[in-house]
Amino acid sequence: MGRLIAISNRTAADPKARAGGLAVAVWESLKETGGSWFGWSGNLVDDVPRGANVFRDEGVEFVLTDLTHEEHENYYLNYANRVIWPVFHYRLDLAHFNGEAFKTYSDVNQRIAGIVANRLQRDDTVWVHDYHFLLMGDALRHAGWEGPTGFFLHIPFPPPEMFRAIPEHHWIARAMCAYDVIGFQSSHDRANFVRYLVDQFDGEELGEDLIRVFGSTTRVAAYPIGIDPDGFRDAAQTAKADRAAERISRFLGDRHLVIGVDRMDYSKGLPQRFEAVGQLFDAHPEMDGKVSVTQIAPPSRSKVEEYQELRTQLDQLAGRINGDHGDLDWIPLRYLARSYSREELAGLFRIARVGLVTPLRDGMNLVAKEFIMAQPEEDPGVLVLSEFAGAAEQLRDALIVNPHDKFKVADAIYQALTMPLEERQARWRKLKAVVEEQDIGWWRNRFLKDLTPAD
Numbered sequence: 001m002g003r004l005i006a007i008s009n010r011t012a013a014d015p016k017a018r019a020g021g022l023a024v025a026v027w028e029s030l031k032e033t034g035g036s037w038f039g040w041s042g043n044l045v046d047d048v049p050r051g052a053n054v055f056r057d058e059g060v061e062f063v064l065t066d067l068t069h070e071e072h073e074n075y076y077l078n079y080a081n082r083v084i085w086p087v088f089h090y091r092l093d094l095a096h097f098n099g100e101a102f103k104t105y106s107d108v109n110q111r112i113a114g115i116v117a118n119r120l121q122r123d124d125t126v127w128v129h130d131y132h133f134l135l136m137g138d139a140l141r142h143a144g145w146e147g148p149t150g151f152f153l154h155i156p157f158p159p160p161e162m163f164r165a166i167p168e169h170h171w172i173a174r175a176m177c178a179y180d181v182i183g184f185q186s187s188h189d190r191a192n193f194v195r196y197l198v199d200q201f202d203g204e205e206l207g208e209d210l211i212r213v214f215g216s217t218t219r220v221a222a223y224p225i226g227i228d229p230d231g232f233r234d235a236a237q238t239a240k241a242d243r244a245a246e247r248i249s250r251f252l253g254d255r256h257l258v259i260g261v262d263r264m265d266y267s268k269g270l271p272q273r274f275e276a277v278g279q280l281f282d283a284h285p286e287m288d289g290k291v292s293v294t295q296i297a298p299p300s301r302s303k304v305e306e307y308q309e310l311r312t313q314l315d316q317l318a319g320r321i322n323g324d325h326g327d328l329d330w331i332p333l334r335y336l337a338r339s340y341s342r343e344e345l346a347g348l349f350r351i352a353r354v355g356l357v358t359p360l361r362d363g364m365n366l367v368a369k370e371f372i373m374a375q376p377e378e379d380p381g382v383l384v385l386s387e388f389a390g391a392a393e394q395l396r397d398a399l400i401v402n403p404h405d406k407f408k409v410a411d412a413i414y415q416a417l418t419m420p421l422e423e424r425q426a427r428w429r430k431l432k433a434v435v436e437e438q439d440i441g442w443w444r445n446r447f448l449k450d451l452t453p454a455d
């Protein structure tokens with residue numbers, strides 16, 4: 001393969017952002033091939049920038065553009081995060097359709113495609129990431145680029161009935177099919193997209209994941225993303241992880257820890273999770289004082305008003321549950337609206353008896369995989385996992401729940417808390433084997449092999 005060219009809204013230009021699995025995987029390919037990473041600089045300016053900030057780090061070239069205030073408002077906040085994000089997470093009720101924002105979204109895709117196309121070389125392979133750049137492949141083709149161009153969607157893809165609610169759905173779908181390879185997190189997301197192409201545009205399935213539509217052929221496949229399993233297991237053994245585990249143990253005493261770690265987002269099902277925790281204590285008074293549920297959820301994109309409402313809702317729910325069930329020496333549900341380092345989270349996962357990963361809809365959910373890798377073999381915790389996370393297709397030995405059903409989620413937490421050691425170990429070994437085998441390298445290699453089959 002020639003150079004790998006990555007395009008994503010946020011890049012790992014800041015060395016601190018190179019710790020996560022995705023950044024590590026992309027970073028490795030970029031370093032190996034002397035590639036480039038294009039994206040947003042994080043800065044906002046008044047006038048449309050001419051050109052980009054270019055610099056090199058460890059042999060990787062970063063090409064970052066500022067966004068104007070108007071671009072940030074319409075491309076990022078209004079279209080990516082208030083149209084695509086809610087609809088793709090099955091939340092039509094939260095979508096704010098906005099034709100003007102689509103225009104800016106399209107303009108930004110084209111503007112960045114122009115910057116990329118100017119710097120592309122003949123043997124390059126382009127890999128575009130996520131929902132900010134659905135139109136990038138098409139924009140690159142219009143700018144004259146003909147080389148291999150793939151796209152990976154990190155979030156779910158909705159059923160056609162929902163996707164069609166987006167007024168610009170046909171533009172988006174047509175533009176997406178300019179990519180040579182379109183990757184989804186799960187076979188379910190892939191099936192939704194294929195059904196849309198077949199129903200709406202007479203797409204024809206040719207076998208081996210190939211679809212003929214709009215006069216050309218595109219590969220549409222599922223590539224479930226993984227983590228760096230050894231890296232996370234090691235993170236759970238660091239001094240920082242030990243310190244975090246010790247600090248929370250002081251508070252826990254001999255109580256079991258039930259942990260949830262999510263960005264504060266309505267897709268993560270946090271109010272429903274809190275309700276299920278309330279139900280656990282309602283149904284099992286014998287658990288009073290024996291369990292401490294800790295939810296870590298730092299606010300994200302807090303400018304968008306739905307997130308502010310979610311915050312208020314969580315504050316109220318946690319207050320009510322603690323008011324109803326708490327005691328002088330026991331806080332049943334602790335909720336920390338702040339973020340912790342990867343090592344600290346790994347340390348908390350390590351000592352947790354139960355990991356709660358109950359999104360209403362999630363592309364993959366890496367926390368589920370991280371939780372598994374942090375567990376000690378001699379006394380592993382149990383993962384309670386939503387059937388609506390992409391991870392549920394791979395992690396069949398977790399306790400799989402419907403996050404909308406607080407009774408079943410409460411039952412699953414109870415089952416996890418009372419599960420015999422042998423069953424916990426048997427489930428955990430199978431889960432660990434999957435996470436180790438289908439790791440971030442497996443994901444990257446499968447995608448890049450399909451994108452550049454000749455190599």
Ligand code: ADQ
Nearest residue numbers: 154225261262263296297298339340362363364365366367
């Ligand atoms: P996210 O929605 O951000 O990602 P997720 O996959 O769970 O969701 O988490 C990404 C990373 O952020 C994990 O490494 C996790 O440890 C970290 N993280 C989460 N909450 C944190 C917290 N409270 N404090 C500190 N770190 C935290 C999107 C999609 C997912 C998909 C990923 C990768 O929405 O469905 O799995 O991309 O493709």
